[in-house]
Amino acid sequence: MATYTLDINNIKHEVDVSEGTSLLWVLREHLGLTGTKYGCGIAQCGSCTIHVDDTPMKACILQVDTVAEGQKIKTIEGLSDDGDHPVQKAWIEAQAPQCGYCQSGQIMQAVALLKENPNPTREEIKTYMNGILCRCGTYLRILEAIELAAGAKIPTN
Amino acid sequence: MSITSKRIDRRQFLKSSSGVALFIGVSGILPQLISCKEPKKLAEQLEKHRLTAWVQLTEAGELTIYNPAAEMGQGSMTSLPLIFAEEMDADWSKVKVEFSPQEAEIYGGEGWRPGSKLMFTVGSRTTNSYYSTMRKAGAQARYVLLTAAADHWDVPLSELSATNGQVVHQKTNREIGYGALVPFLKMPETLPDFAEDQLKNPKDFRLIGKEIARTEIPAKVDGTAQFACDIRLPEMVYGVLERGNLHGAKPDLTNEEEILAMDGVLKIVPFDYAIGVIAKTLEQALDAKKQLRIDWSKSQASGYNSQQIYAEYQKIADRRQKGEVTVEIGDVGNALRSASKTYMIDFKNDYVYHAQMEPLNAVVQVAEDLQSAEVWVGSQQGPDTKLGVPGLLGILPEKVTVHLQYLGGGFGRRSMNDFVEECAVLAMEMAPRPVKLIWTRKDDITYGTFRPLSLQRLQATVDATANITGLSHCVVGDGGNLVASGARNDHYDIPNQLVEWREATHGIRLKHWRSVGHGPNKFAIECLLDEVAMDQKIDPVDLRRKLMAKSPKALATLEKAAELSDWNGPVKEGRAKGVAFVEHGSLGTGVCEISVDRNSGKIKVHNFWIALDAGVIVQPDNVKAQMEGGIIMGMSSVLKEQITIEDGRVQQSNFDTYQLLRMQDIPDRIETALIASYDHPEGVGETATPMVAGAIANAFLRLTGKRLRHLPFTPERVLEVLNS
Structure with a gap:
């Protein structure tokens, strides 16, 4: 067991876990x-x-x-205060999720994509998002949501 | 506790319960009543007073409506409350939705068999089976509010109407919000048992059929939607099981002491088919699982090689002796004897796995005296609403409380509650500490329950004018209805039909998988039709048009899909279109457009068009989402997915070896046309998936003249067919 300090969503967390423990279990x-x-x-x-x-x-x-060496970790919980990140709003507008289980991962990947490449082509979106599986088959709506977010065609209310 | 001692004067209850509970609800007497020892009496009590248990109301007019079904992405968290709110004339903007208590006597659907009440989210039956229930319950809630307003204003009930959360007395130009009626509520002595014709005319629907956003989506984009694996309880410990990859094998643990000495390990719990380990943390449990040294016995599956079994299946199909006949119309034998031409084709399909994104898991806490339990689970529920836990513990069902959570996918896997029972066994060992059981992805695959491998031998007969006169459909495989369902044709006018199932068993765990037998069987039927069409030089749509002449609803989907896809229009170079029809409650025709990379063998699906008749559509956008998801899952299974068994052992273990469709392989478009209808709603979740194999294979036949007859159509198989 060892104590690690993690910077997650701009809050420092101390955890006592064995070396080598997966960050996923820690989170x-x-x-x-x-x-x-x-x-x-x-x-x-x-x-x-x-x-x-x-x-x-x-x-x-x-x-x-x-x-645990000062890296800034961000999870879906830290993406926005009220679920109102433009990508999250686009996701709601496109009614993208079905079961919803994969969607945190999809959204985090999409946010990173748009930060790197604010106006991706369809093919660029598909390539960047290819590593995130969705069994419910919501891919077309995820694509639509990313295009909505990129075009900032998100209704404000 | 006797029922009579709990008979509260309802008027008093309603006044004293801080204005929260309009009817019996979670905040009030229901939990106490439920915990009584005589469930039959309770049911009678509820029946006698016809108390509605579906909704709560605050003085601010906020409504909480219960959803009795599992939410696994299909949208029940919106559709069922929406139907209720429609008849209640509720203000939808004030509606919150919660899962109902898991109590089938009160919240069970009657759509399974007459007189039964089940909470069971399977077979795409949720909207179909709850539609009338929710409408009637909503109308009853509205009636209670109207009665209260009539009393309050001292006007006849017949002069009142309701709209959007308000009761209106037009004569005196008065209106009052539902919330403002809370202080005046009283439960009528009886609630009308509204008949269908006393409910709203569907033409007057304000909510049903409109574009309403799904209620649970905001929680699914900010990470707060709670799945069972997200539950954390004080003192909770973690359980994992090693089940091996040879189904039915018995374990013999050879290093128990070594495992027990590991950090955090609390207990080893042997099962007939697995070794369970409980530890303080998940990582400790997983570490211990990796170190288990287990000798496995042989099992029924030992020696079984799935990819070599088809030769044997063909021999079974060759036998003269028929199997279990499930459909017999007319006389196929006669049709065969009098046919001007006969077509016989074998179709094959390998095993597929559910691959729901959330691996199986549950949290169970058993009381120290082992006389009660709480269960947190994402389940498609079942005939036993308490998911087998009362039987395991030897306690009454009312002593088990099930807290239903969102399901990270179901697809049929979560209507089998083996994982809940496993967790209950571990929790019994650790009582009163709660146990979280996690299946790793590897566990979920290697000890999976698969859609069975099968072979279908189809024979079609045509007469001299190219009419299809007979269809014989022989299914060889394990699992009865798991392989034989969906072979029936109710919308093709073929006078002589025979469906029979011939059994072959291998000891592999099997289960309903989205669309069940419809997947392989519709593939076989739809391909056979195109085979006949090609040979007889008939257009595939024309051939189906003729077969559907007596089924106008099916025909309408065919015509609409042909129109949407511009079936007769020009096709781009290197592409072709294929058509397939499916009935699975709702009726749907799908047309896809594909191309093939002749070097790699990879099939690319460019477009999919669907026309669907599902009766009344509660949430149009959500139905389209179900079509999109159904097609994508269908494409994934048809183009990629394959479980193989060698010497009884499952060969795949994670998403590196069991490939799912990824974003790069999606079509450009999936377009759905919904046919307007006021008929009773039919299920939509399993109509799209079985279209895919037939539509793709039929497009492939038109494009290349070659026949894809074995699912999945992996690039290797496609190349083999192209080079044949």
Whole structure:
């Protein structure tokens, strides 16, 4: 067991866990940040996508000790105060989620995409989002939501 | 506790309950009544007074309406309360939705069999089976409010109307909000048992059929939507099981002491088919699971190789002796004897896995005296509303409280509650500490329950004028209805039809998988039709048009899909269109447009057009979303997904070896036309998926002249067919 200090959503958290523990378990089971989901554990599904220093990463394969040196971790809970990030608003406008389980990961990946590339083409969106699985098959609406967010065609109310 | 001692004067209850409970609700007497020991008496009591248990109202006019169904992405959290609110004339902007208590006597649907009440979210039956229930309950809630207003204003009930959360007395130009009526509420002695014709004329619907946003979507974009795996309770510990990948094998743990000595490990719990480990933290439980050394016995599945079994299945299909006949219309034998031409084709499909994004899990807490339990779970519910827990613990059902959570996908997997029972066993061992059971993805796949592998042998007969006179459909595979359902044709006018199932068992765990037998069977039927069409030089749409002549609703979907897809219009170079029809409650025709990379064997689906008749459409946009999702899941299974078994062992273990469709492979467009109808709503969740295989294979046939007859159409198989 060791004590690690994690900077998550601009709040410092201390956790006592074994070296090598997956960041995903730390987030979900130790800190209660359950918006980030477990889907495969081998970085194949992307349900656990978070940002580490603004880069989208799969939390399931990150060991806690590698992100406890001042890296800024952002999870879906830290994306906005009231679920009103433009990407989240676009997601609602497009009525994208079905079961919803993968959507935190989808949204975190999409936010990173638009930060890197504010006006992506359809093909660029597909390529960037390819690592995040959705079994309900909401891909077309995710695409639509990203295009809405990119075009800022989001109704304000 | 006797019922009579709990008989509260309802008027007093309504006044004293801080203006919150309009009817019996969670805040009031229901939980106490439910905990009584005589559920039958309770049911009678509720029946006698016809108390509505569906809605709560605050003085501010805020409504909480219960959803009795599981929410797994299909939209029940909106559609069922919306139907209720429609008849209640509620102000939808003031509606909140919660899961109802899991109590089938009160919240069960009657759509399964007459007289039964089940909470069971399967078979795309939720809207279909709850439509009348929710309408009537909404109308009763409205009636209570109108009665209260009539009493308050001292006017005849017949002079009152309601709209958008207000009761109106037109004569005196008065209106009062539902919330303002709370102090004057009293429960009428009886509630009218509204007949269908006393409910709203569907032409007057204000909510049903309109574009209403789904209630639970905001919680699904900010991470607050709660799934069972998100539950954390004080003193909670973690359970995992090692079940191996040979179904039916029995474990023999050879390093128990070593495991028990590991950090955080609290207990080892043996099962017939698995070894369970309970530890303080999830990572400790998973670490211990990895270290388990288990000798597995052989099982029925030992020696079974799925990809080599088809030869045997063909031999079974060759036998003269018929299997279990599930459909017999006319005389297929006669049709065969008098046919001018006969077509016989075998179709095959490999196993597929549910791959719901949330691996199975549950949280269970058993009381220290083992006499009660609480369960947090994402379940499609079941005939046993308490999910097997009372039986395991030997306690009464009312001693088990099930807290239903959102489901991270169901697709049929979560209507089997093996994982809940596992968690209850672990929780019994740890009582009163709550246990969270997690299946890893590997567990979820290797100990999965699959849509069975099967072979279909179809024979069609045509007469001299190219009419299809007979259709014989022989299904060989394991699982009865799991393979045989969906082989029936109610909308094709074929005078002689025979469907029979021939059993073959291998000890592999099987389960309903979205659309069940419809997937493989509609694939076979729709491909056979195109085979006949091609040979007889008939256009595939024309052929179906003729077959659907006596089924105008089915025909309307065909015509609409042909129109949407510009069926007769020009096709881009290198592309072709294919058509398929499916009935699964609702009726749908799908047309896809594909191309094929002849070097890689990869099929690209460019467009999908669907026309659907589902009766009254409660949420049009959501029905379209179900069509989109159904097509994508269908494409994923048809183009990629494959579970294989070698010597009884499941060969795939995660999403690296079990590939799902990803965003790069989606079509440019999935367009759905909804056919206007005032008929009773039919399910929509499983109508799109079974269209996909037939539509793609039929497009492929028109594009290449070659036949795809074995699911999935992986690039390797496509190349093999192209080069044949």
